[in-house]
Amino acid sequence: MYALIDCNSFFCSVEKVFHPGLEGKPVVVLSNNDGCIVALTPEAKACGLHRGDPIFKVEGIVNHFGVHVFSTNMQLYAAMSSRITSILRKSVLHVENYSIDESFCDLQGYERNYNLTELMWNVRERIRLCTDIPVSVGVAPTKTLAKIGSKFAKKYSGYKGVCTIDTEEKRRKALELFSLEDVWGIGRKTLEKLCYYGIGSPLAFAEKSESWVKGHFTKPGVQTWLELNGIPCIDTTEVAINKTICTSRSFGDMVSELPALRASVASFAGSCANKLRSQGSVCGTVTVFISSNRFREDLPQYSNAASYSFLVSTSDTLEITEAALHCLADIYVPNIKYKKSGVILTEITPEAPLQLHLFDTNTRRKERKELMRVLDGINHRYGVKTLRLAVEGTSRQAWHVKCEHRSPNYLTNIDEILTV
DNA sequence: TCTGGGGTCCTAGGACCC
DNA sequence: TCTGGGGTCCTAGGACCC
Numbered sequence: 001m002y003a004l005i006d007c008n009s010f011f012c013s014v015e016k017v018f019h020p021g022l023e024g025k026p027v028v029v030l031s032n033n034d035g036c037i038v039a040l041t042p043e044a045k046a047c048g049l050h051r052g053d054p055i056f057k058v059e060g061i062v063n064h065f066g067v068h069v070f071s072t073n074m075q076l077y078a079a080m081s082s083r084i085t086s087i088l089r090k091s092v093l094h095v096e097n098y099s100i101d102e103s104f105c106d107l108q109g110y111e112r113n114y115n116l117t118e119l120m121w122n123v124r125e126r127i128r129l130c131t132d133i134p135v136s137v138g139v140a141p142t143k144t145l146a147k148i149g150s151k152f153a154k155k156y157s158g159y160k161g162v163c164t165i166d167t168e169e170k171r172r173k174a175l176e177l178f179s180l181e182d183v184w185g186i187g188r189k190t191l192e193k194l195c196y197y198g199i200g201s202p203l204a205f206a207e208k209s210e211s212w213v214k215g216h217f218t219k220p221g222v223q224t225w226l227e228l229n230g231i232p233c234i235d236t237t238e239v240a241i242n243k244t245i246c247t248s249r250s251f252g253d254m255v256s257e258l259p260a261l262r263a264s265v266a267s268f269a270g271s272c273a274n275k276l277r278s279q280g281s282v283c284g285t286v287t288v289f290i291s292s293n294r295f296r297e298d299l300p301q302y303s304n305a306a307s308y309s310f311l312v313s314t315s316d317t318l319e320i321t322e323a324a325l326h327c328l329a330d331i332y333v334p335n336i337k338y339k340k341s342g343v344i345l346t347e348i349t350p351e352a353p354l355q356l357h358l359f360d361t362n363t364r365r366k367e368r369k370e371l372m373r374v375l376d377g378i379n380h381r382y383g384v385k386t387l388r389l390a391v392e393g394t395s396r397q398a399w400h401v402k403c404e405h406r407s408p409n410y411l412t413n414i415d416e417i418l419t420v
Numbered sequence: 421t422c423t424g425g426g427g428t429c430c431t432a433g434g435a436c437c438c
Numbered sequence: 439t440c441t442g443g444g445g446t447c448c449t450a451g452g453a454c455c456c
Contacts, residue, residue, distance in 0.1 A: 030424085035422075035423050056422040057423080059422095102456080189452080219429090242426090244426085
């Protein structure tokens with residue numbers, strides 16, 4: 001059996017931990033740049049707000065109902081997430097951190113000594129006591145069914161936060177009541193396809209014959225079908241090493257001048273290189289992209305991308321930034337109002353063993369590695385971007401993101417710790 | 421005025437090999 | 439009229455996830 005632990009309205013719940021007066025009030029958390037709603041409480045949903053709504057379009061609702069609005073603070077949410085994960089790991093042997101707000105537990109063996117529902121009730125209570133974050137838990141023979149269970153646990157208070165699907169009868173009942181589009185693995189396209197074949201519920205899909213499903217769907221569809229029928233086949237083992245690393249942002253204000261774009265690209269390249277080193281990898285290629293504001297039909301549109309491949313794979317901030325700025329120079333066109341830029345690192349491999357190159361002229365690899373070690377050490381101790389390249393700029397610039405309602409970093413910065 | 425960011429996996433088809 | 443068989447690797451694009 002598997003358990004899925006899902007934090008309820010996670011970003012909002014974290015904000016509520018530090019603003020206890022908000023219990024029972026509508027709360028939303030915005031995307032970067034204070035653009036769209038990315039997380040909202042049930043109370044906010046009841047006001048008519050939806051995930052994905054651009055905030056400026058729903059200002060009326062927000063003001064009318066007094067909805068509490070927060071800018072996103074990923075550093076804070078990530079810190080809370082790791083606290084929850086560590087509580088889980090102390091409670092259950094096999095924990096798989098699936099996303100910032102969800103973890104799977106492999107409960108194999110626990111059924112001999114525990115009632116699984118009671119076990120998860122205890123885990124849930126421990127998380128509540130230690131972090132004040134409410135979670136919903138689904139327990140079932142497959143991960144897809146566990147996900148469904150957690151949704152029921154969230155929706156119906158009678159489950160007291162834990163819904164276990166451990167009999168054929170419960171499985172069929174759950175599949176009958178659950179909505180098809182909420183099934184893990186069924187997106188917009190698959191939903192359309194299922195509708196076309198007259199399939200209206202997860203149960204109807206699960207009851208199709210194996211040969212029919214194999215004839216009409218490819219591997220992911222077949223996997224979902226198997227999982228719904230109680231046969232585990234989705235392996236979500238944590239990917240500790242990313243195969244691509246991307247940092248991109250929409251700008252607070254549009255920019256046209258090359259120096260501002262260079263500052264943004266250099267800053268994103270630095271962030272990418274930092275992530276790359278933190279997972280002990282090097283990259284073979286860096287890609288830079290820039291684009292204008294696609295929502296402004298009245299302005300000339302332009303977007304482009306360019307890549308550079310290194311002779312010898314690297315994780316050196318200076319090398320990666322320099323290459324990224326060359327790419328930018330290749331695609332920059334003046335007199336365009338740019339809204340977004342980004343840096344992508346690909347062809348990521350472990351830093352050792354490093355494939356060298358016959359015609360490589362870089363003789364300072366060792367010194368550079370030491371320099372990066374010092375750079376990372378300082379930024380780890382004194383905060384992200386304390387030490388950075390001059391080209392990234394020094395003052396608040398037009399391309400910086402907007403975040404007018406950001407909470408302090410209560411959990412990670414001693415200067416911003418909560419005062420009681 | 422204002423519209424997010426960061427990933428993975430799978431498949432088909434092209435290009436190439438013997 | 440007839441035009442082999444069996445592979446690998448790479449990439450773009452689609453679909454999905456949070």
